[in-house]
Amino acid sequence: MLQFEQSLQVENITHIYTSPGKESTTALVNITLSFPRTDRWTIIGPSGCGKTSLLLLLAGLLFPSSGRIHFNNRIIRSPQPEISLLLQDYGLFPWKTVLDNALFGLALKRTIKLADINRVLAILELLGIREQQHKHTHELSGGQRQRVALARTLALEPKYLLMDEPFSALDALTREQLQDLLLNLWKIFHFTIIFVTHNIEEAVFMGNNIIILSPAPGRVAHTITNISPGGLARNSAEFHERCTEVRSLLEGSGKI
Ligand SMILES: Nc1ncnc2c1ncn2[C@@H]1O[C@H](COP(=O)(O)OP(=O)(O)OP(=O)(O)O)[C@@H](O)[C@H]1O
Ligand SMILES: [Mg+2]
Incomplete structure (x- = not known):
């Protein structure tokens, strides 16, 4: 049997919103992802590609139409105390x-x-x-x-901190201060961050793994490893290179 200790695993989920008398909407298709503990993940993709839906599924607030999400060897069917979701509107x-x-x-x-x-x-x-x-x-x-x-x-x-575009309403300077703060908190508390953003620089700065979703219905288009010893400085050449790489991958899979 597969072991999923201390880790959040998404196994081939598809999510379709249905309600009586309305057309159904396919939000996510065949998503398989693994979020080991204490890592930092960012998720980026075009509007409507299912980013918020994915966080709601990971938080146990939605149940997938097919596929499974495992946490600590159990299928998630309801919100878990170790997984917290921070929504955009505070x-x-x-x-x-x-x-x-x-x-x-x-x-x-x-x-x-x-x-x-x-x-x-x-x-x-x-x-x-x-x-x-x-x-x-x-x-x-x-x-x-x-x-x-x-x-x-x-x-x-929380062991897992899910964040849905938490800093998108803030001015650039405040946003950068909060990004720095969150990274410092991560070093202190050792939670796993799963962070949804529309902002390429934010995705590259915050994530040591970046997931790019395709336009709706969302599929995993790319997963990029973005680990660098000591983190990437915002003004470094390497940081700009990574941003350019993410931008071209996003453009290749649809506009954000
Ligand atoms: N409760 C719902 N009922 C029906 N359809 C929904 C519901 N919530 C979301 N959707 C649809 O599912 C798709 C994915 O929505 P979702 O909010 O997950 O996208 P998103 O990537 O977070 O978009 P954005 O970047 O604009 O926040 C969209 O087509 C949306 O209209
Ligand atoms: Mg959203």
Whole structure:
């Protein structure tokens, strides 16, 4: 029997959305992927090619029409505590403070203890927003809101962190700051990142593996290994070369 310990495996999934009285939509076709622990993956592809659908399937929020997703040797049929999905719109509650928003995911699971509060405050500190802990979300910038959403996810201590274009609404500088921050968090927490983006530079900077999906319905067009000792500096020749390579592969498989 195949062993899938500590790893997320997608085995030949096809996903078709159906609803009574409506035409069905094929979102993904014959996807087979393997996401070993502590790696960083980026997924890039044209709008509508099924990127969000793939994350929803990995998060156990959708069940594939055919094929299977395995986590720790079990088929995923529902959300798993070790796998967290961070959506693009932050999902914060405007009537809660930064600290209460960051504690919210944990509070759904158990009664919050002082140790939880201290741990979440330490996460807010790491994210540079501890001083904002008593503020409400309308008093925060977009970058700060995204940090709160990240804090709430990190409080759950995920082994897999799935992110759907998390920084796409931010200006270029804030976006780069958050990319750097996420890489530093990755070094501390050792989660596996699966990061969806439309942005080629972001895909190359964030992923040590890059998956390129074809235009809808999404298929895996290319998987690129992007590992470099010490990471790629944004202004290095190697970084630009990798971006050019990804751009030409994307153009070969359809526009983003
Ligand atoms: N709940 C749904 N019911 C029916 N069709 C859906 C549903 N969600 C998504 N789709 C369709 O599935 C396809 C893939 O959608 P998905 O949101 O996964 O794409 P995406 O790659 O994330 O796109 P974008 O880059 O624009 O966010 C699209 O054709 C979309 O219209
Ligand atoms: Mg999407």
